[in-house]
Amino acid sequence: MSARDLSIPAITLKDIRLGDYTLNTLPLLGRLKENLLREKSSVCIERARYVTEYLKNTPDQESPETRYASAVHFFLSHKKPLFFDDNLLAGTTCAKPFGAPVYPELTGMTIWPELDTISTREKNPILLSDEDAATLNFEIFPYWMERNILETTRKKHGNPKCMQLFERIVFFIASKAGCISHTVPDYSTVLSKGIESIIRTAAEEEKRPATRKLPELDQQIAFYRAVRIAMEGVIAYAGNLRKEALRLSENEMNPEKKENLRKMAQVLEQVPAKPARTFREAVNAVWLIQIAIHAENINMAISPGRLDQVLYPYYRQDMENGRLRLEEAMELVGCLWLKLNDNTNLVPETAEELFGGAGTVPAVTVGGVDEQGSDAVNDLTYIMLRVTELLKTRDPSLNARYHYEKNTASYRNRVAEVITGTRSAPAFLNDVAIVKTLEGQGVSTAHARDYAIIGCVEPGVPGKSYDASSSIMLNLVSAVELALNNGKRPVTGDEQIGPVSGDPASFKRFEDFWGAFTTQLTWLMTEAVALNNLFGATYREIMPSPLLSAFFDMEGPMKKGQDLIFGGAHYNSSGATHIGFADTVDSLNAIEKAVFVDKKVAFPELLSALADNFRGHETLHAWLLHKTPKFGTDDPVAAKNARNLIEFLHHFYQGRTNYRGGRYKAGFWTMTNHAGQGKMSGALPNGRKAYEVFASGITPVSQAAGDLARCFRAIAELPGQCIANGEAVNFKYPSIMNEQEIETMAAAVEAYFRYGGRHVQFNIMSYEDLIQAREHPEQYPDLLVRVSGYSAYFKDLNDAMKEEIITRTAYDVKTGKAVPFPEKHKTMLPFE
Amino acid sequence: MKKGGYAVPNVLSRVLLGFQGRKLARCIESELAENFLSLLLKAMGVAFFLLRDFRKNIVDFEGKYFFKSRDNGITVAAVFKDGEMTVKDTALKDPDVTVTFKDAAKLRDFLLAPKQDILGSMLRQDITINGNLNYLYKFAYMAKHLQLMVTGKA
Amino acid sequence: MKSENLPLIFDIRHFTLDDGPGIRTTVFLKGCPLSCIWCHNPESLSAQKEIAFYDHLCMKCGECVTACPEGAVNPLLKQRIDRNRCTACEVCTEACPTTALKPVGRYYPPDELIQILLKDKIFYDVSKGGVTFSGGEPTLFMDYVRPAMRELKRNAVHIALQTSGMFDLPEFRTKLLPYIDLIFYDLKIFDPEKHKKFTGVDNHRILSNLAILAKESNVEIIPRTPLVPDITDTPENLKQIERFLKALGIPAFQCLAYNSGGDEKRTAIGKSINRSPDAFLLPLKK
Ligand code: SF4
Numbered sequence A: 001m002s003a004r005d006l007s008i009p010a011i012t013l014k015d016i017r018l019g020d021y022t023l024n025t026l027p028l029l030g031r032l033k034e035n036l037l038r039e040k041s042s043v044c045i046e047r048a049r050y051v052t053e054y055l056k057n058t059p060d061q062e063s064p065e066t067r068y069a070s071a072v073h074f075f076l077s078h079k080k081p082l083f084f085d086d087n088l089l090a091g092t093t094c095a096k097p098f099g100a101p102v103y104p105e106l107t108g109m110t111i112w113p114e115l116d117t118i119s120t121r122e123k124n125p126i127l128l129s130d131e132d133a134a135t136l137n138f139e140i141f142p143y144w145m146e147r148n149i150l151e152t153t154r155k156k157h158g159n160p161k162c163m164q165l166f167e168r169i170v171f172f173i174a175s176k177a178g179c180i181s182h183t184v185p186d187y188s189t190v191l192s193k194g195i196e197s198i199i200r201t202a203a204e205e206e207k208r209p210a211t212r213k214l215p216e217l218d219q220q221i222a223f224y225r226a227v228r229i230a231m232e233g234v235i236a237y238a239g240n241l242r243k244e245a246l247r248l249s250e251n252e253m254n255p256e257k258k259e260n261l262r263k264m265a266q267v268l269e270q271v272p273a274k275p276a277r278t279f280r281e282a283v284n285a286v287w288l289i290q291i292a293i294h295a296e297n298i299n300m301a302i303s304p305g306r307l308d309q310v311l312y313p314y315y316r317q318d319m320e321n322g323r324l325r326l327e328e329a330m331e332l333v334g335c336l337w338l339k340l341n342d343n344t345n346l347v348p349e350t351a352e353e354l355f356g357g358a359g360t361v362p363a364v365t366v367g368g369v370d371e372q373g374s375d376a377v378n379d380l381t382y383i384m385l386r387v388t389e390l391l392k393t394r395d396p397s398l399n400a401r402y403h404y405e406k407n408t409a410s411y412r413n414r415v416a417e418v419i420t421g422t423r424s425a426p427a428f429l430n431d432v433a434i435v436k437t438l439e440g441q442g443v444s445t446a447h448a449r450d451y452a453i454i455g456c457v458e459p460g461v462p463g464k465s466y467d468a469s470s471s472i473m474l475n476l477v478s479a480v481e482l483a484l485n486n487g488k489r490p491v492t493g494d495e496q497i498g499p500v501s502g503d504p505a506s507f508k509r510f511e512d513f514w515g516a517f518t519t520q521l522t523w524l525m526t527e528a529v530a531l532n533n534l535f536g537a538t539y540r541e542i543m544p545s546p547l548l549s550a551f552f553d554m555e556g557p558m559k560k561g562q563d564l565i566f567g568g569a570h571y572n573s574s575g576a577t578h579i580g581f582a583d584t585v586d587s588l589n590a591i592e593k594a595v596f597v598d599k600k601v602a603f604p605e606l607l608s609a610l611a612d613n614f615r616g617h618e619t620l621h622a623w624l625l626h627k628t629p630k631f632g633t634d635d636p637v638a639a640k641n642a643r644n645l646i647e648f649l650h651h652f653y654q655g656r657t658n659y660r661g662g663r664y665k666a667g668f669w670t671m672t673n674h675a676g677q678g679k680m681s682g683a684l685p686n687g688r689k690a691y692e693v694f695a696s697g698i699t700p701v702s703q704a705a706g707d708l709a710r711c712f713r714a715i716a717e718l719p720g721q722c723i724a725n726g727e728a729v730n731f732k733y734p735s736i737m738n739e740q741e742i743e744t745m746a747a748a749v750e751a752y753f754r755y756g757g758r759h760v761q762f763n764i765m766s767y768e769d770l771i772q773a774r775e776h777p778e779q780y781p782d783l784l785v786r787v788s789g790y791s792a793y794f795k796d797l798n799d800a801m802k803e804e805i806i807t808r809t810a811y812d813v814k815t816g817k818a819v820p821f822p823e824k825h826k827t828m829l830p831f832e
Numbered sequence B: 001m002k003k004g005g006y007a008v009p010n011v012l013s014r015v016l017l018g019f020q021g022r023k024l025a026r027c028i029e030s031e032l033a034e035n036f037l038s039l040l041l042k043a044m045g046v047a048f049f050l051l052r053d054f055r056k057n058i059v060d061f062e063g064k065y066f067f068k069s070r071d072n073g074i075t076v077a078a079v080f081k082d083g084e085m086t087v088k089d090t091a092l093k094d095p096d097v098t099v100t101f102k103d104a105a106k107l108r109d110f111l112l113a114p115k116q117d118i119l120g121s122m123l124r125q126d127i128t129i130n131g132n133l134n135y136l137y138k139f140a141y142m143a144k145h146l147q148l149m150v151t152g153k154a
Numbered sequence C: 001m002k003s004e005n006l007p008l009i010f011d012i013r014h015f016t017l018d019d020g021p022g023i024r025t026t027v028f029l030k031g032c033p034l035s036c037i038w039c040h041n042p043e044s045l046s047a048q049k050e051i052a053f054y055d056h057l058c059m060k061c062g063e064c065v066t067a068c069p070e071g072a073v074n075p076l077l078k079q080r081i082d083r084n085r086c087t088a089c090e091v092c093t094e095a096c097p098t099t100a101l102k103p104v105g106r107y108y109p110p111d112e113l114i115q116i117l118l119k120d121k122i123f124y125d126v127s128k129g130g131v132t133f134s135g136g137e138p139t140l141f142m143d144y145v146r147p148a149m150r151e152l153k154r155n156a157v158h159i160a161l162q163t164s165g166m167f168d169l170p171e172f173r174t175k176l177l178p179y180i181d182l183i184f185y186d187l188k189i190f191d192p193e194k195h196k197k198f199t200g201v202d203n204h205r206i207l208s209n210l211a212i213l214a215k216e217s218n219v220e221i222i223p224r225t226p227l228v229p230d231i232t233d234t235p236e237n238l239k240q241i242e243r244f245l246k247a248l249g250i251p252a253f254q255c256l257a258y259n260s261g262g263d264e265k266r267t268a269i270g271k272s273i274n275r276s277p278d279a280f281l282l283p284l285k286k
């Protein structure tokens, strides 16, 4: 089924706002949302228990793929079929209504020290029963002590230097110890064919070895077998759900509930085993596959992608046949949105500082153009926008693609209006620029046009590219500090950590400093890439992804007979992202201007000012703060340093190959790491004081860019082709009052895109609103903010992160000028 | 108060752990931490001996831990094998994990402070870890659990 | 044009929404033939460069005192700068580590100005906006403004002018009018006596220029009256203006809320606050 075969217009809605539909007219959604907000998160050990039990009792098999697939199968077929509420969709990620699953293969064991206290800890407690704690302590964790990704890698390579560096935390984070995930599968194929057809294909391929060579042959056979085993697990789970739905419906007295259960059982008879025939079946199938993927891969940034395109044929056909009413379609979409919120991350208390408050970031992408380059906006696009506007839930993270030549202005304005309504979502993406960037990475034009956002902001091609976009998170500021101190960092004391790059006092020109900086950076990146490749190799041995591979494009893993982790996808890459971009650029600017151009200060004095956190150097501090070039203005020095840095990173990574044969890519989004890393870094030449937050994503430093138009242009003019792993641009408007202001905001975004800007997201909140919300969290239980590529409940964020969001520059939409930060709260600013 | 599902009630455990338990409790709650490590290990030893549920933690567990202060003033090896813990104050060959600490108070805070600042501890090099982190997590869990038993609070 | 012949520009504001349709960039030229006592852009009056001092931003580091070659910075003065000695050389503003000392007015060679304005073109295009010339009084510098307007027009940019109407009409007609799409034309006080009293100049020319322009040109004109309490907002004055405009066939005019925001700026450049009736903020009337 394809959207393009149908000749009727894609927009049949009389009112694209769907203003008549509210949580009052859709009471089911209102009720489910209330439940969701009330629900406390609980640790869910179900998956860990079954997977561990299976692996413990089953000695080595012929291949890692079949061994792991069998463990996943074992879990899925034992997974408890549960119906917690009146949601129209069957299936749950966890055995708890709002669960935090444990993945002991990855970083699950970091909560071991907390088993007694996690339920009552101060920050984001997660409930854990005594019984489950004992199971983790005695049954599950002991098995994994030598076996998780981190320790397997360590043992194999003798605690390599790159790993020790990673464990210092303040240089880079090799996320692969905790996840690969970060991908957008191909839902269209499995919806239209059904899992049974995948099993058939796998079975045929398994038996058709004649054309292949040994030893590849063995591996291919093993892969197809693994796919089959995993897929049968998914079908088993759906079957158990169906039986349970029938059983419950028989006992149910309430006629409405009874009917819903009966309908779910009907749906489950068809999907995901067989092709979806109706919109409801298609939506439920998407959800079941999402659950299945989490049985294998951690619940982090497994993104459904372009659901307005994937689901459209089913919507369209049902609407035409009169089988579906608009409010039913909205309810089903809303139910999916709420289901996507049924799980959260298991974060140990110590990591809250770095990651606190993040959801599981399943990203949904709507709008933009189709593979032919035509306007792809349809009824479902508007339905998804409206449902997002009504529900205002943390997940899914919604992204609106916008092609300024192909999409209409009314779509553009509607997206801006939804942002105003939710005060934070969706993010805006520039189709023209992003398609070009993907093409630059060797992606075909048609595939590039089909891009979707992976986790925060990284573009990938659904089912075609395996991007592991969150492999490396590198702290750029650490390279500045290492260069300033000849390979040492104030936070790590007198230890010679990085290479000796020269005593800055001996530098004659700014280029000398740049040389030292890039020496440190190159060293850090080399170590980070080396470690990522080691981790990648470990995944092949203990945690391949046959299940996820089966939900990739049929031309990829299923054709090559190769698991994703071995390079089975059509396109392969690994993504690095960078923390502290604007602070780094501004520090480079400050050094260039203060030390070399104006000769205002020499390195020894600058270094002692930094060591003293500017105490006793107030005049110098003020001068650095006010009189040196800032990224986000039209200062040419700032533009030059920003560009050079991005190009330097890009060229380094593009020259490195990952364990799957793909290239590395550079991006600039920071989740909450800019707050955490900031809290662990010393004072900087741009005037930022020690232990204060960094600016987020690729956003200019708070209060440094006073003029929105120039700021937009400064970011837009960065070399977008070199930002292949995405970037987060975070802006704030204190308020958007009326239609005219919404239109202005939308027009400004369009202008920003026409200048070349790629991404932008907003929080529509004033400094005062946010300060108030911090002081009275109980009054703002569901205040959502855009962090750096995803949404979070403000109350869940750690203090540093709250401060960063509060101090982000707010611009007056009428004047485009930065609103001055309230005098009373000035100490919150990173440079005060 | 949660106790991980198998601990004996606080009062009883406190009585059972007797003298060593009280000493550890006092050390945890006081400013002075000098003997923290030896007190902790002694109390652990008593607890393993007396409390069957706590002993379950080390049945079938093999692990070699080496603790040392940065100035090498304190060196303690704790070896778990065959359901028993042996403690020696000598070096150890091939430990699973080596924990180097600046001073005993830092080690105590690292393991037991109510708001552990593990990031900070590692950054300031109050504590450095070399080896398999999971062994450390397991030890930290046992220490925390013992703390709950002897003081009644985390 | 040599730099000494260039007029000063005291601000270029990007992304303004209140100076005409769409998203605009507004250029403020320094120098004005009127001196309205309520002026809220006091730095626009003089065509000379001035140095502004903002006390609350000063960290009292003393860099300015040491830097000034004329001995014009006096820390004991509340205004900090002895205006009689100051040559506006900007040495102190360079030295000042904060933004407490700022030059008011900068020279932009015509090419640079054009380049700056055209950089925002996409903002104009997507919002049906454009460029607004304001002041001060832009028509004081027609030879400077003209090439910029011409270049903008060549790039299909919408051009608006804010003027007091005090210009030489024949010159205006040939030099600027052909490029302009919209004129915001200030009509402050109808009565000639009072006009002279509160703005320092006679309004005869202002009225006649408007009358002629309305008749012979089809440029869009929006007359505007700032509502200054007891000076311009009297029923009598407003009625007279309305009658005059009706006779010219101009159906409506804009009343602008007066804001007293000029005080801080006035103090900053060392001018005393000298306003007879107290000013307050009025809601915008149309
Ligand atoms: S502008 Fe020049 S003369 Fe005037 S106060 Fe500053 S330094 Fe002195």
Ligand code: SF4
Pocket (backbone or CB within 6 Å): C057, C058, C059, C060, C061, C062, C063, C064, C065, C095, C096, C097, C098, C100, C101
């Ligand atoms: S240099 Fe600037 S901050 Fe310092 S005393 Fe003068 S005006 Fe104040």
